[in-house]
Amino acid sequence: MAIEGLERIVRAHPFFAGLDDSFCKLICGCAKNVRFDAGQYLFREGDAADAFFLLRHGRVALEVSAPGRGSVTFQTVREGEIVGVSWLIPPYRWTYDAKALDLVRAIAMDATCLRQKCEADHHLGYDMMKRFVPVLVERLHTTRLQLLDVYGTPA
């Protein structure tokens, strides 16, 4: 797909709302369109976190495997949201599996390419951090609520 098409898609994605034109051009140099069929994995726990995904269509289940329990889904992510934050933080390794629940269309961002651009341009790096930190905080917050097991039977 032409870069102009990617720019239009990236700019329209809620995660990149209000993105500066020059940053958009830089980011789109690291972007490509991807699709996953239902049941296909975007990535697996332990793999190198070499990308993150802007979901355009479909839903993705984030799973961890536990002995005796099989795969447990702890979150689903849908259109308009992102999958993957481990690319930001060393050692850049996925800590869960991400599986397409139905046909998924996404923009994959090459993490190595993006990290290099963020290092070279700290304004871009800061902009990216401002977008990712709320996602991290939201996920920490929801995980805390899940850990509280508020629907559990009172002791």
Next chain:
Amino acid sequence: MLPRVARVRRRRRDGPQVWTLDIETGETDTATLPGQFNMLTAFGIGEVPISLSGLGESSAASQRLLHTVRAVGPVSAALARLGPGDALGLRGPFGVGWPMAAAAGRDVVIVAGGLGLAPLRPALHHLLADRGRYGNVTLLYGTRSPDDILFRRELEAWRRRLDIDIEVTVDHARSGWHGHVGVVTTLVAHASFDPQNAIALVCGPEVMMRFTINALRDAGLTDDTIYLSVERNMKCAVGLCGHCQYGPTLVCRDGPVMRYDRVRGLLALKEI
């Protein structure tokens, strides 16, 4: 204050340790409002407040009420064991219900957590029975796991309707589940309603309600349009004993449904 003797007509399992009792009251004209509660007595064991979860098929001779009970203590476990023909004590209905009149003409966002769907079920019946009076109706329901989903068949039937949006999420699931996973608060941002002309009804564990209120406020709802059902230790149910005191209010008399702006300062208080 004396309970009248009522009888269980039917009993239906609605979840793990959760049973819905279809109760014949023996009376004909007790007016009930969605969100109100009755005091139910398991004879020889004790009395507990249980919200109405619906109306049964009343006849000219006797009104029938539905109560959904989770067997967690001696009284609720005894009630949950009652079968057709068994007697129980019933006092009520008590308390302030959901603001159905205030909801007319507005979008209605219902957020339920776990067993909190039961007290909201009569409100949903009310909305759907007179659907044209309301704007968009949305139910956001969160629970622990797919096995814990209450009123599953009814939820599926509602989902088939074209005039109500229903989103169900669970805190965690095995691979076979294809619905949402995540806390119910995350559904609020995706719900379709006009915050300038909407009302929210919230019921569930208090922690869940606190964070749901934050999400509703972030979505633009004002404090005076958010209603929640508060749970406290109710005993007399008529505002005399003080067991259910909640700051300056008594939940049995002034609640259980309360407007958020009136209890905002109380929700964060650990001491009450």
